[in-house]
Amino acid sequence: MVPFIQKPLYQSGFQIYYFISVVGLPDKAVSEAKERVRSALAELAIALPSRKITINLSPADLPKEGSHFDLPIAIALLTAIGIIPDDTAEAIVSIGELSLDGSLIAVSGALPAAMTAAENERTFICPAPCGPEAAWVGGAKVIAPSSLNETLRHLSGQSIIEPAQPGEVSSPAHQKDLAEVKGQEHAKRALEIAAAGRHNLLMVGTPGSGKSMLAARMPSILPLLSPTEALETSMIQSLAGLLREGGISRQGPFCDPHHTASKPAIVGGGRGAKPGQISLAHNGVLFLDELPEFSRSVLETLRQPLETGEVMVARANAHVRYPCKFILLAAANPCRCGYLSDAARACAKAPKCGDDYLGKLSGPLLDRFDLRVDLPSVRFQDLDGPSAGESSTVVAARVKAARDIQIARFAESEFRVNADVDGATLEQIAASCPDGRTLLLRAADRFGLSARGYHRVLRVARTIADLEGCENIARHHIAEALGFRMAGFAP
Known part of the structure; x- marks a missing residue:
């Protein structure tokens, strides 16, 4: 959405003043942006011309919500009055909320906005707190100023801001074992599968x-x-x-x-x-x-x-x-x-x-x-004394090994894990031995498995075989998958 500025002359009597209006279905937060932008520009000692200023948020039929339009509106105003070159403004995408003193406040949605900017080969400008988040997008040049003054100085070439660096990968929090x-x-076995x-x-x-x-x-x-x-x-x-x-x-x-x-x-x-x-x-x-x-x-x-x-x-x-x-x-x-x-x-x-x-x-x-x-x-006998069960580290190692098998299996397809597979691919990867196939068909007929249930049993059996490192599905894999499918409820 690119704000477009029109500046017809507006005067009354001997006093000449300016009036800002925002059109394009703005909500209350967007409508109030004109006051935040006005105050932020005043902090920079920048006076708007004595004219009526209309800010058009395009497309006009799409409702606009949120305070992240503040920075784009301010940049459009500075471009319209000739402080920022037109070609410079055309080459950027920006989001950010302005405080009354001109500092930039973090907003949500910086990551997908940076991805859009990268796809359109434009520089992305956002508040400093959003910079590490937006910089994770590969191929995006992210500039993260802390104020409108820094933004203006960067765009005018007075003081270039170095591109933001990706934030640190968060360490996993302490987890229960x-x-x-x-x-x-x-x-526990079901949880692992x-x-x-x-x-x-x-x-x-x-x-x-x-x-x-x-x-x-x-x-x-x-x-x-x-x-x-x-x-x-x-x-x-x-x-x-x-x-x-x-x-x-x-x-x-x-x-x-x-x-x-x-x-x-x-x-x-x-x-x-x-x-x-x-x-x-x-x-x-x-x-x-x-x-x-x-x-x-x-x-x-x-x-x-x-x-x-x-x-x-x-x-x-x-x-x-x-x-x-x-x-x-x-x-x-x-x-x-x-x-x-x-x-x-x-x-x-x-x-x-x-x-x-x-x-x-x-x-x-x-x-x-x-x-x-x-x-x-x-x-109570199980509660008395130390646990004899496996730790999460041991189980996680088996889970990762099974996931690695699936990553290699689906490297050339759209699937990621066994639960995603359907159609001809499922028939190919879940081919069972004759005994296993006979067991599954008998169970499907005896218990009235739905078509969805039939295919889900095959997917689970494939996962059980992956946990054991088996290339083919055996009868006991089908039997275990059926046991979990039938437990407690009608299929």
Whole structure:
């Protein structure tokens, strides 16, 4: 969006003065930019001409929101009055909020804006706090002044600012270790498979069985993001205003919204069609604790994004497509009281209460979970003494090895992990031995597997084989994948 300035003469009686108007569907923040720009120019002792000044934000039919238009408007004004050369202004893209004293304040969206500037071969100018973030875009020349005065001196050639340098890669925060979880070895195995192939996992168990504890340790076994994945994730966080320090993290995001979250909060929307939790979890984990407590309408909105890996946030004034490839990790109690399997503690409505409670989850949604695990109560014998389970470091090494196999396998394709594969590629990489194929066909016929369920079993079996370093899928890989698919629910 390039502000265009018109300057017709405007005078009244013996007093000549100027009047600034902003057109092009500006919101309140954009309309107030004229006062911030006026004050910032006054700090530089720059007087605007005694004329009416019209600032046109193009295209006129697109609503303009946010304070990041301040710096572009100020540069356009300085160009219109001849202080900045026209060819210099044409070669830049800028964003930034101006304070009344002319200093520049950080705004959201610097990373994707810098990418647009690089694609158009233009210099990108942004506030100093946004410089390390924007400089991560390869091929972009990023100038990060701290004030309008520095910007003007740079553009006029009086004092050239050196290009900003990329911020430091954030070190992974201290993570909880999988070895701290005592018992539940079956669930740990499911967690490992989910991390290796980016499969969705549903855990059902009594209160205190370790569902949330296991989920909190999922980040500790996930491999670090590739540079491309880290940039994708950081762009979404930048749009949401969550990337303020300039550092890009190689650790995949972990989002755990409360069950009272609304549809716009989960899927995206609101003012400006901002990304929701499913997009903020891109290349990471979305953990939904107490899954049946979420609104059914919210849960049903997850069905299409889980299948396509992207979501279209459509509003009256904005249509935005966001990526959302993530591991859906969910936890639920077997019933409202939580003790359906314990006859001594279950309520009087058992077992009907279990059917009613988990009945809130629709069949199509459950069909999108590749792995399902029933977690029994932990025995006191398991809690007594040190844990005998593997540490996150050991499990993470196996997960990384499996991911490396998938990276090499899909190097020439659009896929990244086994969960993405479909069509002819799935038939090629998931070819099983005759015994395994016979077992899968018999199970599909006996339990009524859907076509989606059939293919998801093959993907999980492929991941299990990758964890073992096997080139071909064997019968026991299919058997283990079927066991996780059938646990607790109808397929």
